[in-house]
Amino acid sequence: MKKHKIKNYPHYINPYFGGLLLGILIIITVYITGRGLGASGAVKSAVVTSVDVVSSSHAEESAFYSKFISDDHSPMYNWLVFESFGIFIGGLLSGAIFGRIKKFRVEHSPKITSKTRLIGAAVGGILFGFGSQFGRGCTSGAALSGTATFSFGGMIVMFGIFGTGYAVAYFFRKLWI
Amino acid sequence: MGPLIPNGILTGNWDFVIALLLGIAFGFVLEASGFSSSRNLAGVFYGYNFVVLRVFFTAVIVAMVGLLYFDYFGWLEMDKIFILPTYLTPMITGSVIMGFGFIIGGFCPGTSYTAIAIGKLDALVFTGGLFLGIFLFSEAFPLFQDFYYSGDMGSPTITDMLGISAQWIAFAFVVIALAAFWITWVIEKRVRKNITPYKF
Numbered sequence: 001m002k003k004h005k006i007k008n009y010p011h012y013i014n015p016y017f018g019g020l021l022l023g024i025l026i027i028i029t030v031y032i033t034g035r036g037l038g039a040s041g042a043v044k045s046a047v048v049t050s051v052d053v054v055s056s057s058h059a060e061e062s063a064f065y066s067k068f069i070s071d072d073h074s075p076m077y078n079w080l081v082f083e084s085f086g087i088f089i090g091g092l093l094s095g096a097i098f099g100r101i102k103k104f105r106v107e108h109s110p111k112i113t114s115k116t117r118l119i120g121a122a123v124g125g126i127l128f129g130f131g132s133q134f135g136r137g138c139t140s141g142a143a144l145s146g147t148a149t150f151s152f153g154g155m156i157v158m159f160g161i162f163g164t165g166y167a168v169a170y171f172f173r174k175l176w177i
Numbered sequence: 178m179g180p181l182i183p184n185g186i187l188t189g190n191w192d193f194v195i196a197l198l199l200g201i202a203f204g205f206v207l208e209a210s211g212f213s214s215s216r217n218l219a220g221v222f223y224g225y226n227f228v229v230l231r232v233f234f235t236a237v238i239v240a241m242v243g244l245l246y247f248d249y250f251g252w253l254e255m256d257k258i259f260i261l262p263t264y265l266t267p268m269i270t271g272s273v274i275m276g277f278g279f280i281i282g283g284f285c286p287g288t289s290y291t292a293i294a295i296g297k298l299d300a301l302v303f304t305g306g307l308f309l310g311i312f313l314f315s316e317a318f319p320l321f322q323d324f325y326y327s328g329d330m331g332s333p334t335i336t337d338m339l340g341i342s343a344q345w346i347a348f349a350f351v352v353i354a355l356a357a358f359w360i361t362w363v364i365e366k367r368v369r370k371n372i373t374p375y376k377f
Contacts, residue, residue, distance in 0.1 A: 019235020086200015124282015125306020
């Protein structure tokens with residue numbers, strides 16, 4: 001298949017250039033804030049806030065939620081929440097510049113239905129959310145920023161995520177190829 | 178002098194403005210590199226698209242080497258930066274669960290935010306799943322509280338654990354990354370011959 005046969009061929013930046021920019025961004029982030037980037041922490045703040053709003057006593061009694069509740073401000077008043085909101089805006093900007101913002105759609109392999117893809121996305125999201133708590137962070141916070149700052153735990157999470165991905169990819173191939 | 182905020186050089190309410198700006202840059206690079214597509218991301222596991230490996234490894238080696246230079250020039254006090262703690266068994270378990278989440282869901286948290294931004298409903302559902310997953314974890318927390326805190330090793334660096342200096346670790350990562358770039362370039366060319374290109 002030649003490239004010119006593909007319509008809507010997306011104009012992505014060179015991946016090594018993207019990696020260079022991301023690496024520089026990590027250096028700047030560490031230089032300014034003393035720590036790296038993250039993503040799953042924002043969803044955790046949203047969970048804690050929601051539970052706190054619905055049942056404040058339940059949140060205060062829980063050994064987990066109570067770690068993130070403080071009297072002077074909402075759990076949403078958190079560095080990672082603002083940063084993750086930034087991730088969304090950054091995606092919006094890039095999508096707008098490169099013309100990738102389109103009407104709402106479900107992207108999936110032609111061999112599966114939209115429904116299958118959405119079930120996969122939901123199950124995958126639940127697992128990722130659950131696992132990120134044991135992992136002390138996700139691909140951004142633990143694997144990428146952790147490894148880049150020479151954290152042993154970060155490197156373990158990096159190998160764990162990608163190693164597992166490769167180990168079980170065969171069983172889920174019908175979702176993708 | 179750095180890190181600026183922990184050292185009190187930047188203070189006050191700039192924290193959240195900085196968080197927003199750094200987030201915007203992060204989201205922009207992710208989306209511009211193609212991480213807003215689950216099929217691009219999953220490609221790394223099937224050999225038809227190694228964009229994840231290229232971006233991820235380049236970022237890691239640039240950041241590692243860059244931070245060492247910042248340390249060497251005295252711009253950054255490395256002992257003041259946050260080192261992610263290590264809880265060995267729970268972190269291995271968590272990363273295995275996340276590996277399943279990645280291959281089934283096709284996104285990781287950060288990439289799903291950028292995919293929502295360009296209109297991917299599967300990313301929206303994935304993020305809903307994240308919320309539910311963290312909620313389930315939090316509710317069930319008393320069941321595995323002991324396990325969650327087990328294997329506590331403090332915050333060791335790779336150097337602390339392996340006894341190899343940070344310079345050599347960064348060098349090893351660079352060599353492995355360059356080898357991986359070359360090998361995956363060969364694999365990708367072969368796999369793509371037998372696969373129909375996909376539209377977006």
